[in-house]
Amino acid sequence: MSNLRWSEFIRKIEEDEELQNKIKEDPVAAIREVAATIPEPLRRDVWIYRIVVIALGLTVLAVVIGAIVITMVDKTTPDVLVALGSAAVGALAGLLAPSPAGEG
Template sequence: MSDQIHSAEQMVRNFKDQPFLVDRLKTDPNPLTVLEEAAKTAIQQTAPWTGDRILYRVAVIVLGSLCLIAALGSIFLVSIGKTTPEVLVALGSAAVGALVGLFAPTPTGK
């Protein structure tokens, strides 16, 4: 559903940015074909990764693995009496932040 909303918004933007489409819509004997062409163009202009479940799954798996490796590595290093390197803490924190960013809802603005 959200892909359709973004495509519709892109279609409206196309009509605003390209006045010849509006003229063509007014003069064409079959305005439905103009709308269909504009809709296809709007769908093609949306981001190619939108709705790509495999990409999100890979990102979640990689970031989740990085979180676990950082946490377990820190625990292991502390258990043997060594200090945790700052880079390990930074990587773990960045991975957790990225996961939160993936799961946070996207804001919809006008």
């Protein structure tokens, strides 16, 4: 758990007397309950996700444009551009595909 999550966790316990009593009765269940209510940083901070998607999208566009220009001049596409483009497209697909964790 990150330091930010720990500080939120401690604050919730300090502020909630009922929660303190739950921890005295069944600490494991109470701690699990509180931990489930604290959002993960990647779920809470949408800008991290947006920046990664934008960067990968720009990488794909730059690779496509670069490959077209290089192919027009040299008639061959460097393998590094193919690898970079493939990796960026795969990463975007992984980020944008629905998560199977929510199903089931």
